[in-house]
Amino acid sequence: MNIKNPRSSLENAGFCFCSAVPAAQQIAISRLLVCYPRQLNQLPWDNFLAQPAGFTPSPPFIQAYRQAVSTIDSISQSDTAIARAKGFSECVIALRRALTTTPVGWSLAVWFCWGRVPLGSIVSWLATAAFVWAGSLFVLQRVIGAGSKVDVHRSWVHWVAALDGFGWGLSTWFLVGYDPVLDAILMALLCGVTSINAQVYGTYVSAYYSQIGVQLAVSVLGLLTASNSPSALDFAAGLGVFIALTAYYSRAIAQRLMEGIRLQYANGLLAAQLRSALQKVELDAATDALTGQWNRRALDNFLKQQVELQTVAYQPFSILMLDIDFFKQINDELGHMVGDDVLRAFAHRLRADLRPGDFCARFGGEEFLVVLPQTALGVALEVAERIRKGIAQSPLLEKPRVQVTVSIGVSTMEQGQSIAELLARADAAVYHAKNTGRNQVRPSVNMPAQASGVAHQDFLM
Numbered sequence: 001m002n003i004k005n006p007r008s009s010l011e012n013a014g015f016c017f018c019s020a021v022p023a024a025q026q027i028a029i030s031r032l033l034v035c036y037p038r039q040l041n042q043l044p045w046d047n048f049l050a051q052p053a054g055f056t057p058s059p060p061f062i063q064a065y066r067q068a069v070s071t072i073d074s075i076s077q078s079d080t081a082i083a084r085a086k087g088f089s090e091c092v093i094a095l096r097r098a099l100t101t102t103p104v105g106w107s108l109a110v111w112f113c114w115g116r117v118p119l120g121s122i123v124s125w126l127a128t129a130a131f132v133w134a135g136s137l138f139v140l141q142r143v144i145g146a147g148s149k150v151d152v153h154r155s156w157v158h159w160v161a162a163l164d165g166f167g168w169g170l171s172t173w174f175l176v177g178y179d180p181v182l183d184a185i186l187m188a189l190l191c192g193v194t195s196i197n198a199q200v201y202g203t204y205v206s207a208y209y210s211q212i213g214v215q216l217a218v219s220v221l222g223l224l225t226a227s228n229s230p231s232a233l234d235f236a237a238g239l240g241v242f243i244a245l246t247a248y249y250s251r252a253i254a255q256r257l258m259e260g261i262r263l264q265y266a267n268g269l270l271a272a273q274l275r276s277a278l279q280k281v282e283l284d285a286a287t288d289a290l291t292g293q294w295n296r297r298a299l300d301n302f303l304k305q306q307v308e309l310q311t312v313a314y315q316p317f318s319i320l321m322l323d324i325d326f327f328k329q330i331n332d333e334l335g336h337m338v339g340d341d342v343l344r345a346f347a348h349r350l351r352a353d354l355r356p357g358d359f360c361a362r363f364g365g366e367e368f369l370v371v372l373p374q375t376a377l378g379v380a381l382e383v384a385e386r387i388r389k390g391i392a393q394s395p396l397l398e399k400p401r402v403q404v405t406v407s408i409g410v411s412t413m414e415q416g417q418s419i420a421e422l423l424a425r426a427d428a429a430v431y432h433a434k435n436t437g438r439n440q441v442r443p444s445v446n447m448p449a450q451a452s453g454v455a456h457q458d459f460l461m
């Protein structure tokens with residue numbers, strides 16, 4: 001084969017590329033480290049709680065918050081194994097990506113060598129490297145398919161890394177010794193590959209040591225025994241120093257990457273804990289502790305939503321105000337504990353009698369309020385009557401046997417009415433029901449009598 005003289009443009013391109021790669025890698029790694037979250041412990045959690053502007057945390061919120069934050073330490077201690085497993089699988093994915101782009105590196109090497117290295121040598125190197133590469137990719141694919149578990153697949157990944165280093169190291173056996181400039185370019189290319197791999201194997205650095213260890217051993221052996229390069233010893237020394245230094249620095253980088261993964265995991269866990277603590281606190285703040293139904297606060301919000309819906313979508317809604325009759329007697333005769341049981345049983349019975357979309361709140365004492373969305377007065381009266389009958393029909397408690405009745409006032413939201421007016425009208429309807437004998441349903445407006453048998457009386461507010 002006719003070996004041509006080196007072309008200066010090719011030399012320049014090769015040198016520029018091979019020197020730019022390590023620099024670009026270092027920039028990429030630095031960016032990566034900056035992107036990882038900062039130390040969680042340095043975040044001003046307590047300052048956040050102490051901030052007066054715009055946010056006044058309630059005591060249960062502070063308690064839940066502190067509890068979640070206090071778990072940071074235990075999270076950071078216990079998640080090392082999780083970070084290791086995550087780092088391993090991240091490395092496997094990065095390695096597959098790197099291997100799929102390896103042919104780009106080969107093409108570059110072939111381009112540099114074309115016309116300067118005998119074709120047979122180029123083909124021999126390419127064939128060996130491609131064979132090793134295909135085997136590695138196959139193994140890696142199997143590892144990924146099996147879920148890449150560090151305890152199971154550790155040695156397989158080390159083998160793949162070693163073969164990766166072997167393929168590149170072989171280049172010195174086949175391609176070096178034909179042209180001094182080309183030799184230098186190939187050395188720069190090997191340094192570039194080493195540098196790229198510092199990032200590829202960043203989250204599982206022991207595999208990186210396998211890769212560069214084999215790459216160094218094979219390439220130094222190739223330089224010293226197989227190549228005819230006059231600078232073989234210099235190249236071997238240079239390559240050795242470069243790879244050793246890269247290995248040394250990549251260890252620190254890998255440690256920080258792992259710390260980043262660890263903190264990212266802890267951060268996610270903490271955020272989830274805080275979210276659920278917050279949800280619990282929000283739920284606690286909106287429910288009545290005794291009956292488990294919504295409280296006044298939640299009721300106010302729900303009524304506001306309904307008013308908005310009514311304004312936008314012209315959907316009518318009605319409310320039922322329920323007051324247990326002679327409840328004081330129960331307390332007086334059977335005690336407050338039984339009174340509480342009655343309230344609980346009443347709430348349970350009431351809830352069971354409603355649609356899932358209906359809203360049931362304890363309004364205070366022995367009073368409950370039900371909101372029936374998209375319900376006009378006629379239907380609301382029927383619902384109220386059904387509830388009244390159900391309560392009156394069977395006892396709420398068996399031991400002691402307690403049977404109660406309930407008086408119910410019904411009112412429907414009208415356009416332009418306020419929530420306070422709506423509640424006042426329902427309250428007046430209950431008052432009317434109590435005054436006319438209890439255990440009955442009263443509407444708050446004039447309404448024609450219904451076939452349901454509900455006792456409708458003119459009740460003008």
Ligand SMILES: Nc1nc2c(ncn2[C@@H]2O[C@H](COP(=O)(O)OP(=O)(O)OP(=O)(O)O)[C@@H](O)[C@H]2O)c(=O)[nH]1
Binds near residue numbers: 290323325326364365
């Ligand atoms: N056990 C118990 N009793 C409560 C609770 N909240 C309010 N009460 C009592 O409920 C009773 C309500 O009594 P009243 O307002 O006189 O009403 P009533 O006895 O039901 O009479 P009418 O409503 O006129 O039929 C009071 O004795 C309150 O102390 C509670 O959470 N548990």
